Structures are given as structure tokens and as C-alpha cells.
Amino acid sequence: MLDLAVLGLLRDAPLHGYELKQRLADLGFWRVSFGSLYPGLKRLERQGFIESLRDGGRKKTYQLVPKGQSHLEFLLTEETDTVEEERHFHLRLAFFRYLDGATRIKSLDRRRNELVQRLADSRRSMRKVNGRGQQRPDRYTRALMERGVRSTEADIAWLDQLIAAERSEQARPSSTELFQGGSQWAK
Amino acid sequence: MLDLAVLGLLRDAPLHGYELKQRLADLGFWRVSFGSLYPGLKRLERQGFIESLRDGGRKKTYQLVPKGQSHLEFLLTEETDTVEEERHFHLRLAFFRYLDGATRIKSLDRRRNELVQRLADSRRSMRKVNGRGQQRPDRYTRALMERGVRSTEADIAWLDQLIAAERSEQARPSSTELFQGGSQWAK
DNA sequence: TAAAGCATGTAAGAGGTTACATGATTGG
DNA sequence: CCAATCATGTAACCTCTTACATGCTTTA
Numbered sequence A, B: 001m002l003d004l005a006v007l008g009l010l011r012d013a014p015l016h017g018y019e020l021k022q023r024l025a026d027l028g029f030w031r032v033s034f035g036s037l038y039p040g041l042k043r044l045e046r047q048g049f050i051e052s053l054r055d056g057g058r059k060k061t062y063q064l065v066p067k068g069q070s071h072l073e074f075l076l077t078e079e080t081d082t083v084e085e086e087r088h089f090h091l092r093l094a095f096f097r098y099l100d101g102a103t104r105i106k107s108l109d110r111r112r113n114e115l116v117q118r119l120a121d122s123r124r125s126m127r128k129v130n131g132r133g134q135q136r137p138d139r140y141t142r143a144l145m146e147r148g149v150r151s152t153e154a155d156i157a158w159l160d161q162l163i164a165a166e167r168s169e170q171a172r173p174s175s176t177e178l179f180q181g182g183s184q185w186a187k
Numbered sequence C: 001t002a003a004a005g006c007a008t009g010t011a012a013g014a015g016g017t018t019a020c021a022t023g024a025t026t027g028g
Numbered sequence D: 001c002c003a004a005t006c007a008t009g010t011a012a013c014c015t016c017t018t019a020c021a022t023g024c025t026t027t028a
Helices: A002-010 A017-027 A033-045 A064-077 A085-093 A101-130 A140-172 B004-011 B017-027 B034-047 B066-077 B085-094 B101-130 B139-171
Strands: A049-056 A058-063 B048-054 B060-064
Touching: A002 A017, A002 A033, A002 A049, A002 A058, A002 A085, A017 A033, A017 A058, A033 A058, A033 A085, A058 A064, A064 A101, A064 B060, A085 A101, A085 B139, A101 A140, A140 B085, A140 B139, B004 B017, B004 B034, B004 B048, B004 B060, B004 B066, B004 B085, B017 B034, B017 B060, B034 B048, B034 B060, B060 B066, B066 B101, B085 B101, B101 B139
Parallel strands: none
Antiparallel strands: A049 A058, B048 B060
């Protein structure tokens, strides 16, 4: 999560640590602590994904290097199996503009399939629990299950919209609204 | 999270570790690993919240003790400030039946206030980002923001239903559908 | 009888948090 | 000038995960 968010934010412009923490908070996914961010930046630098340079005083500006940019693309497309699926997928969406249309559709489809699967599971477990022979679960457990079904349905419909928009954009290849191909160094 | 889930599951009946792992998975919030569960159970026992007893062979059955039951009530009502707010709140709902109506309403109201606050923040940040002078964010960032607003609205409406149901039940105090007061030892 | 599932546990390591420590700069 | 915010970092601690280790029981 941290790696994806940091590399994604640095994809557009170099930033220093404190600024990164704020941008990370603005993204709204979670607020990372300094005790996590600074060691994380150190690690990303050690791994050769970013470079730091002191600007003026004590400020350290971090910038993405090509190896980091490929790693970002990897993180954006890799098949994961996290519990944090939702948060992770939404974080990816925030940097979707760095992927090409075909890759975006693949990713949206994969997510859609997962949700369809989850919806089927939820419905099955609701039917099971409401069947005869069972003592019905309490009101809050039922409410929780129903909410799960409804919100999954809403997310699937949302993905359908995104997929449709993406396909219709690919039909008109003139548009360059989203994909910023190439690299920041290629200018 | 683990403590709340384990104590909540043991509130109704003693279980052994392996069984707990399955029940935890059934709850659908996350699948805990053995490397987390067993040390966790050991810790909860050390803290005096649960007791274990070998039944027959190598199986170890864990049961809640009174100190653990008060701790469960504490975990269910404590004011938290987690990033995991949603997951945590939903886990609480799964054990809401162990709280009395007044406490449940207090908890639902608090959650509702948080969501109203978040909704206001999201809307403000959407207006800001769509204002003139800004370069509009890309389609996916906008979709993400809109989805956030919609799903928060849906959750507030959902909470309103739960609160209304809770209030109407309190108006008819004959019902004992949910609250299972007292303790399992009081029988 | 072999595979799948039941059952408990440890070790190493990753990553996160809070609290601590330090000091510059900016705005009221 | 004082408080808030900017800015970077370390240390101790906690919890989680994966991988490993072991061995019993049920079922196809």
C-alpha cells in the first residue's frame, strides 16, 4: 500500500516526505505515520525505486527513477490476494491514468469478477442462514448481510459504468484525456 | 479486531482454536492465520479474559471468563479512532445483541455522526477540485470521489433504518429478540 | 491407503504504530 | 515572541503473515 501510494504520487512530480504525508492524507485512504513513512522512503531508495536529494536546508526531495516507474506499473497490475482488496483497488484507481486503456479494462474486469463471486457467496450464505432448521440470526447480523449484498451490487454497477466509459473511449482513439504514456524524462 | 472477534464468538459458547478460525472466516471480515490466532489466544488467556482446558486429546477449548465478558463490553462500546473504522464497526454490529438498546443507539448515532462528517468533507473536497482555477482530476479520481459520496449516503440511510428499528423496539419493551442480558453463568 | 481435513504450535521477518528527539520557519 | 506548523528522523513495541513442524482422524 505504502509503496504503491508513494510511487504513484511521485510519478507526477518530486515531493519531499512531509508533503508526501499530506498528499497521502488527501487521497483519503489512510494517514500514514512518520515512523512508517520515513523508514519506508529509505527502503524504497535502498531498493532503487526512488532517489533523494537535499534541497537547500534539511529538506529532502524524493523523485521516481525509471526502475521505480516500472515497479509502479507492476504494483498497479499485479494480481493480489489481500484482505485489503477494496482499499487496494481504489488506490489503484487513483493512479489508473498511468495505465493504458486495455490494461485498465483488464483490471476492472478482474475486480468485477471478484465482486460477482463475492455477491454469489453472500447470497448463498444468506439463504443458508435464513433457511428452515436454522435459528435465524439476529436483526443486526441480517442487516449486515443485506448491506453487504446491496453495496456489492452497487459496486458492480459502478464498475460496469467505468468499463463502458473506458470501452467507448477506446472506440474514439482521438481522446488523450487519461493515458499519459511515456515517461517524465522523455519530454 | 482479533480480541473483539474472539471474545464475541466465545460469548455464546466455548470453542477451540481451529473452530474459532472457521467462525472468524464465516463472519466474513477477514481470515486470521494460525500464526496470529494461537499466539493471540495465549495472550488473551495471559490477560485473564479467557480460560483453556484440554478436552480429551490435544484439543484445547477456550471459554470466556467474567473479566473477559466485561472486556468484550468495553471493546464493543469504546470510542476508537482507527483507520479500520468501517470493518471495526461492522464487527461490532455482529455482536450488538450483547448490548442493551440504549447503548446500541448511542453507538449507531456516533457512527452516523462520523459518516455525516465524512460526507461533508468529501463533498467539500469534490467542490474544491472541480472549481475553476484547478485542472480537473482525471475520470477515475472523479469516479472514486463520487462513489465515496454515494456509498456514504447509502450507509447513513442504512443507519437511519437501524436506529428507527431500534427506537421502535424500545417503544415496545416486551420484545426480547435481541438483548441477551445477564451472563452465561447466571443460568 | 492415501488424501483431505482436523488440530496446535513456533520462528523469522515485514510493516505498522506511538512516543521521543530535534530544530527551523512562519504568522498572529 | 510565542505558538503552530514545517521537517526529518530513531527506538521500542506490537501484531500480523508465511513457512515450517508435527501428528491424528475421517472419507473416498
